[in-house]
Amino acid sequence: MPSPSSNGDTATRSPARADTETAGATAIAVRGLAKDFAGTRALDGIDLDIRPGELLALLGPSGSGKTTLLRAIAGLEPLSAGTVHFGGEDATALRVQDRKVGFVFQHYALFRHMSVADNIAYGLAVRPRALRPPRAEIRRRVEDLLELVQLPGIGQRFPGQLSGGQRQRVALARALAVEPRVLLLDEPFGALDAQVRKDLRRWLRDIHHRTGHTTVFVTHDQEEAVELADRVAILNRGRLEQVGSPDDVLDRPANAFVAGFVGQAVRLDVTVADGVVRAGGIGLGPAPAGATSGPAALFLRSGDVSVVAAGAGTTTGTVTANTRSAASRRLEIRLADDLPQIEAEVPLDRAVARSETVALTIRTGRLFPLVG
Amino acid sequence: MSDVSRATFRSPLQESLAVRWLLILVAVAFLALVVLLPLAAVFSEALRKGPEAALAAFDDEATWSAVTLTLTVAAITVPANLVFGVAAAWAIAKFEFPGKSLLITLIDLPFSVSPVVSGLVFVLVFGSHGLLGPLLSAWNIKIIFALPGIVLATTFVTLPFIARELIPLMQEQGTAEEEAALTLGASGLKAFLTVTLPNIRWALLYGVLLCNARAMGEFGAVAVVSGHIRGLTNTMPLHVEILYNEYNFVGAFAVAALLALLALVTLGAKSLLEWRYGDALAGKSRH
Numbered sequence: 001m002p003s004p005s006s007n008g009d010t011a012t013r014s015p016a017r018a019d020t021e022t023a024g025a026t027a028i029a030v031r032g033l034a035k036d037f038a039g040t041r042a043l044d045g046i047d048l049d050i051r052p053g054e055l056l057a058l059l060g061p062s063g064s065g066k067t068t069l070l071r072a073i074a075g076l077e078p079l080s081a082g083t084v085h086f087g088g089e090d091a092t093a094l095r096v097q098d099r100k101v102g103f104v105f106q107h108y109a110l111f112r113h114m115s116v117a118d119n120i121a122y123g124l125a126v127r128p129r130a131l132r133p134p135r136a137e138i139r140r141r142v143e144d145l146l147e148l149v150q151l152p153g154i155g156q157r158f159p160g161q162l163s164g165g166q167r168q169r170v171a172l173a174r175a176l177a178v179e180p181r182v183l184l185l186d187e188p189f190g191a192l193d194a195q196v197r198k199d200l201r202r203w204l205r206d207i208h209h210r211t212g213h214t215t216v217f218v219t220h221d222q223e224e225a226v227e228l229a230d231r232v233a234i235l236n237r238g239r240l241e242q243v244g245s246p247d248d249v250l251d252r253p254a255n256a257f258v259a260g261f262v263g264q265a266v267r268l269d270v271t272v273a274d275g276v277v278r279a280g281g282i283g284l285g286p287a288p289a290g291a292t293s294g295p296a297a298l299f300l301r302s303g304d305v306s307v308v309a310a311g312a313g314t315t316t317g318t319v320t321a322n323t324r325s326a327a328s329r330r331l332e333i334r335l336a337d338d339l340p341q342i343e344a345e346v347p348l349d350r351a352v353a354r355s356e357t358v359a360l361t362i363r364t365g366r367l368f369p370l371v372g
Numbered sequence: 373m374s375d376v377s378r379a380t381f382r383s384p385l386q387e388s389l390a391v392r393w394l395l396i397l398v399a400v401a402f403l404a405l406v407v408l409l410p411l412a413a414v415f416s417e418a419l420r421k422g423p424e425a426a427l428a429a430f431d432d433e434a435t436w437s438a439v440t441l442t443l444t445v446a447a448i449t450v451p452a453n454l455v456f457g458v459a460a461a462w463a464i465a466k467f468e469f470p471g472k473s474l475l476i477t478l479i480d481l482p483f484s485v486s487p488v489v490s491g492l493v494f495v496l497v498f499g500s501h502g503l504l505g506p507l508l509s510a511w512n513i514k515i516i517f518a519l520p521g522i523v524l525a526t527t528f529v530t531l532p533f534i535a536r537e538l539i540p541l542m543q544e545q546g547t548a549e550e551e552a553a554l555t556l557g558a559s560g561l562k563a564f565l566t567v568t569l570p571n572i573r574w575a576l577l578y579g580v581l582l583c584n585a586r587a588m589g590e591f592g593a594v595a596v597v598s599g600h601i602r603g604l605t606n607t608m609p610l611h612v613e614i615l616y617n618e619y620n621f622v623g624a625f626a627v628a629a630l631l632a633l634l635a636l637v638t639l640g641a642k643s644l645l646e647w648r649y650g651d652a653l654a655g656k657s658r659h
Binding site: 074099100110111127 | 548549551552553554555556557558559562566567570571
């Protein structure tokens, strides 16, 4: 028997707090999102605001929950807790069909029995008759999209006859055909070889500029994330570690995980005492102002280590390898036997022999105290 | 120098000529003995007293009734197993649920149980002294020794064919294409009809053909539940046996030949479709 009190359900569905919070300049607002898989927590308390028109990378090691987060935004993954808003509208209870997201799957998931044109037209062709564009209009849209993804004239081919890069473009065209509110890409370049990857990166950036879609893509490749994205969200074990511009995450990492995961840094376990950073008893240099004493992790990139005139540096090291790159020489340097080797770059005209001892100045900026 | 080495070089995967011929001969001899010879015997026995004698076997009410019954049973069984097979394969391949491995085992059960036992089970359940016997006779419903019993027994025996054909394929295909269809706005039913079904059509056709061949040819389970009422509950395989036991060899082999012919037509249709749509079939496994 339905009772009048069942009205109470609708009243509690959209809390006013969330509505005011997400109003304004957010395309996607994720609040307190959690997801459990058979007792393990894949996502834990994710809060993330994605701005209109931005290109955001979800970056993390495998198993960090980045794909689960993307699928949760799309509505492909039921949530254990939390809400998802699109442009201020609560989409948490919306079915995937009604969320109007464009999703590009990792292995593209093109319909293998349909031609490229039918694949792209699918989202328009399955609409109810009243909302479906006329056939000529659909055909024109398909041609426009093939033009946009730079594959004109392949509409009659089948997915099995395309290269990986071409399938990727068709998958993007198919997702764009329904004029999605947001574009979500799961490891868009994961299955491609290095050269195609580089080309497609540039191409995706270009398409994003031209179409202006709010775009979120998942990647495990930090180079790809910082090269392509306006902002990078770094996930680890189901939690957001940092959200920021490429400059932020590279130069101002929020914690030791981020410092270790982006920027190809070497991690040294150090101790800070009396304003000096020491590793294995060797003094590396003065500690940055305000550094707390005690054990810490120091992350060094090649730019942090400079080879200076003999006697001038803060420490010394032995060159173990000397490799040539296009514009400089890369040195591998051993500070002590039980420490990881660090890297430095020197100009081409600086001749360095292997096993030579060099004086070094080390920038100790990326220093994170170890707690516990 | 290089000519010499090329002449004597043999692919590491290739045996010598003698071994190859021996293996081919063994295979052909085995096939001839086990498949071709019996098949030829059926037709030659049927035509031993001339085509007129063979055709005379069909000038008989009971024979036509057997042909009609067999086609009726197949016409009910195959669609029923089609629906069940697609539904079961879909559930098993695309979803995780408790009891999944039990369901897979149950689907395989008819393969591992002797058909006679399968028939007997239905007698024990629906027969006049069976579990539901009193209830059925009170309602005046006849299942054993009637069409429903034959259909039930045949459905049971042919249950795995379509599901077994579909499960590995659907598992390999995964759920990504269906998910893509949903993100593009398709309803669940529409995604099933426009994406899932076209992707499995070839395996489905193959399963249907196998299921149909077995449904028409099933003997053991049907023999138990049919009651051998001539002109009423005799299917073609049962009719062949009766004619044979009555020393009507020409008649028995004529009906058997028709049964074999139906199977050959089925296989021919499958080969024709494979030849006609071979590219699409190859495309299925290419990506």
